[in-house]
């Protein structure tokens with residue numbers, strides 16, 4: 665059960681400023697084309713892999729919009745039915761996962777509205793809970809802005825080192841679960857599922873600035889949690 | 898010169914390639930000269946790497962079966 669995508673490079677994926685109406689065909693890789701043709705051919709293994717791969721993130725996202733777990737599960741199942749029914753007409757202008765998450769979020773939003781629940785994505789609203797999470801406590805720095813309490817070593821050399829430690833994994837999951845919903849949504853799509861920034865904005869319908877701020881706060885919070893864990897004692 | 902505190906605020910923009918060239922240069926210069934910020938940047942990359950590789954909880958079997966059934970039905974249709 666070890667992590668699948670350790671192969672994904674920690675590169676600096678660039679956010680471009682293209683609009684959602686721009687053709688995304690170039691982004692769809694050969695793998696995606698292959699996956700799509702397998703699905704269209706009725707390849708059950710491909711479909712099984714797909715639904716298992718995205719389940720956890722889909723449920724997490726759905727739960728941000730609908731309070732009830734059963735309803736969130738329903739939204740996930742409904743999304744898959746919509747995916748099955750839409751496969752034949754899927755044009756491949758976005759990555760398959762982006763298409764799936766967009767369906768999910770739209771459905772979850774609709775259900776959420778019925779429950780009078782919606783996420784506040786305007787991270788910059790003053791006084792919101794989101795604003796209460798700076799990257800680091802101010803007391804880590806001196807008045808001049810230099811480190812007063814600099815980061816200490818973690819004793820890990822690679823992401824794999826972290827992923828092999830059960831405690832660290834639980835901690836990351838816990839930390840994500842306690843983030844404000846808008847941050848959870850962004851970090852789930854961007855870092856757990858590897859959507860591009862443009863795709864994240866497109867799926868959630870948020871501005872570039874909000875996406876930036878939310879991603880920064882979410883990652884900073886997870887780093888802080890790992891720091892606390894790896895430097896305790 | 899960027900301060901260490903400012904650098905920690907820009908680290909996501911740097912990693913994502915969102916900094917304008919001048920800022921990017923200032924960021925790299927600071928990191929080249931400051932051991933603590935180098936460590937901070939590295940820890941942020943480790944964090945992102947761990948998030949990228951977080952294991953996924955699979956679908957509960959009953960739900961999987963239901964969806965596989967629907968998939969087969971669609972295929973036959």
Ligand SMILES: [Zn+2]
Pocket residue numbers: 811900901904927931932933934
């Ligand atoms: Zn520094």
